[in-house]
Amino acid sequence: MRKVPNNRAWWLVLPVFILVAFSALIPLMTVVNYSVQDIFGPNAAYFVGTDWFREVLRNESLQASLGRQVVFSTAVLLIEIPLGIGIALLMPTGGKRASLCLILLAIPLLIPWNVVGTIWQIFGRGDIGLFGRFLNEIGINYNYTADPVDAWFTVLLMDVWHWTPLVALLCYSGLRAIPQAFYQAAEIDRASRWAVFRYIQLPRLKSVLVIAVLLRFMDSFMIYTEPFVLTGGGPGSSTTFLSQTLTTMAVGQFDIGRAAAFSLVYFLIVLLVSWLFFTAITYPDRDK
Amino acid sequence: MAEIQLNSLAHSYSRHPEGPGDYAIRQMSHTWHKGGAYALLGPSGCGKTTMLNIISGLLAPSEGDVMFDNVRVNELSPKDRNIAQVFQFPVVYDSMTVFDNLAFPLKNAGFPKAKIQAKVEEIAAILELEPVLRKKAKGLTADEKQKVSMGRGLVRDDVSAILFDEPLTVIDPQLKWKLRRKLKQIHEQFNITMVYVTHDQLEASTFADKIAVMYDGQIVQFGTPRELFERPNHTFVGFFIGSPGMNLIDVSVTEQGVRFDDIDVPLDDGHKQRIAATGSSNIKLGIRPEFVQLTAAPADDTWPCNILDVEDLGTYKIVTLQLGEQRLKARIDEDQAISGDTVHVGFPRQWLKVYVDEFLVDEQTEEAQS
Numbered sequence: 192m193r194k195v196p197n198n199r200a201w202w203l204v205l206p207v208f209i210l211v212a213f214s215a216l217i218p219l220m221t222v223v224n225y226s227v228q229d230i231f232g233p234n235a236a237y238f239v240g241t242d243w244f245r246e247v248l249r250n251e252s253l254q255a256s257l258g259r260q261v262v263f264s265t266a267v268l269l270i271e272i273p274l275g276i277g278i279a280l281l282m283p284t285g286g287k288r289a290s291l292c293l294i295l296l297a298i299p300l301l302i303p304w305n306v307v308g309t310i311w312q313i314f315g316r317g318d319i320g321l322f323g324r325f326l327n328e329i330g331i332n333y334n335y336t337a338d339p340v341d342a343w344f345t346v347l348l349m350d351v352w353h354w355t356p357l358v359a360l361l362c363y364s365g366l367r368a369i370p371q372a373f374y375q376a377a378e379i380d381r382a383s384r385w386a387v388f389r390y391i392q393l394p395r396l397k398s399v400l401v402i403a404v405l406l407r408f409m410d411s412f413m414i415y416t417e418p419f420v421l422t423g424g425g426p427g428s429s430t431t432f433l434s435q436t437l438t439t440m441a442v443g444q445f446d447i448g449r450a451a452a453f454s455l456v457y458f459l460i461v462l463l464v465s466w467l468f469f470t471a472i473t474y475p476d477r478d479k
Numbered sequence: 480m481a482e483i484q485l486n487s488l489a490h491s492y493s494r495h496p497e498g499p500g501d502y503a504i505r506q507m508s509h510t511w512h513k514g515g516a517y518a519l520l521g522p523s524g525c526g527k528t529t530m531l532n533i534i535s536g537l538l539a540p541s542e543g544d545v546m547f548d549n550v551r552v553n554e555l556s557p558k559d560r561n562i563a564q565v566f567q568f569p570v571v572y573d574s575m576t577v578f579d580n581l582a583f584p585l586k587n588a589g590f591p592k593a594k595i596q597a598k599v600e601e602i603a604a605i606l607e608l609e610p611v612l613r614k615k616a617k618g619l620t621a622d623e624k625q626k627v628s629m630g631r632g633l634v635r636d637d638v639s640a641i642l643f644d645e646p647l648t649v650i651d652p653q654l655k656w657k658l659r660r661k662l663k664q665i666h667e668q669f670n671i672t673m674v675y676v677t678h679d680q681l682e683a684s685t686f687a688d689k690i691a692v693m694y695d696g697q698i699v700q701f702g703t704p705r706e707l708f709e710r711p712n713h714t715f716v717g718f719f720i721g722s723p724g725m726n727l728i729d730v731s732v733t734e735q736g737v738r739f740d741d742i743d744v745p746l747d748d749g750h751k752q753r754i755a756a757t758g759s760s761n762i763k764l765g766i767r768p769e770f771v772q773l774t775a776a777p778a779d780d781t782w783p784c785n786i787l788d789v790e791d792l793g794t795y796k797i798v799t800l801q802l803g804e805q806r807l808k809a810r811i812d813e814d815q816a817i818s819g820d821t822v823h824v825g826f827p828r829q830w831l832k833v834y835v836d837e838f839l840v841d842e843q844t845e846e847a848q849s
Binding site: 372373375376378379380381382383386390391393394475 | 575
């Protein structure tokens, strides 16, 4: 059978092209445009090639910021993923108690991000904050505005509080999707609790874990609002993460060329790491 | 290997059962002897799977005891009962290879590596799983998955019993027959107590030495395929076993015997006394289509009746008859000629069974079971 070429069908795809162009391609190209030029005014733009990129990559404050960002995201993933799985495993499987747990878990997710920052800012204060006051009362010298370790601890704790429920909810839904027959078979096969987790639950959680890991990586890698409200990036620059550095550069210093070049690098890092995670988690599934 | 005894067992899924209708298994006792190959046959929803899960320990019975070799095991988990069970739908651990799937129960029991290797290879050979042994279980066909699922039950030769819950439902008819033979072979080879749940009488009789027929939460008869055919202990067994099932006719008591639709069927004194003793009015006559006699000429104890339909099934014919208001089926040989609209029908005494309250009344039993 000979195919009849009908190029008019392309018109049907056009709306999508337009939509994607306006939502992603054109804004992105604007950034690319800024990143290769030095612009002084409407008619005074000079092509500078890769100068901004080279400068950005050598910039020490950006490197330090990137370092902190990597440590932060790693810590977030290492804490929240196992903790989320653990919570999901401990949750009741049905009935009123399950509903109660789900509601309690969902609460942190419903709070606006800057409110989360504010809550912890007050909660951690040594004078009026329940948490900060408590720590100080039992003899621990805690002051997140002055001590970088305390500041890190608080930012991490806040993120764990805010986002572990997301991981837990995803895992919980994944666990509920495992048919009862698997548990019965495992019981008959005399599998230990650990074997059930390792060979039945974990493999079947894989698809939700891909989502959880990717979401938590991307979100934590781009975190801005909460630490900005909580510590303002301080003390010093100890909790200044990448997006805050970028914002300061673009909006505070109006350094558009550098900020554009840096945005692209930032974007590529997120893309690359996400791809690595996705490949690493789904790789064992492929049949050789 | 163990003898499995069920003592006054009953199970209800509701917490406060009120009537007998709330029970999935009505109170009963039963023994599965050591090393036997048994089938548990019954229609969907009669409690077969419930009983299997109670034996394996996945379910705790609401009443009664489960005994393995005279030891009460009600509180023991499947793990401690050391029992294998194969489910209706294949359960494979899809992140593992076929080999690891088969080795899983052995690894959990802590067998040495060499023994695991040998045992897995032996079972894989029997089930013809060798070509896929190194493949991930995820990519297998439904047939292969079910074979893996069965294999996991069969690798353990130290088990008390292996329970099969309609394991061949999802399998192709061709392979079904083959696997059934395989199971039988495995049974002969290892002599493990096996209980095979099915709703297919053919499957039950090819696999098992003795069949337990279950109906409405009770085992109504336990016997060889032949016993089930020749002496159905319950109207349900008569109806369920055989194709077509037993002819059952509602009758009322008379002086000489019983009657229906102006037709008198004389009975011997033993039967009459026993029927009278029960005082029940739920009396049925049953005769298998295979035993209904058809003759062209009238004789003693025959009745003329109309032929409604003759189905020729190639190797035999099924004749539908009208006797009084009743429809009867008769199964006759392919070469037995049948012509005209009427024929004379006779019921050989030895094959004519009497049922009171659905249970068989006959000379050999001391009293009707209830």
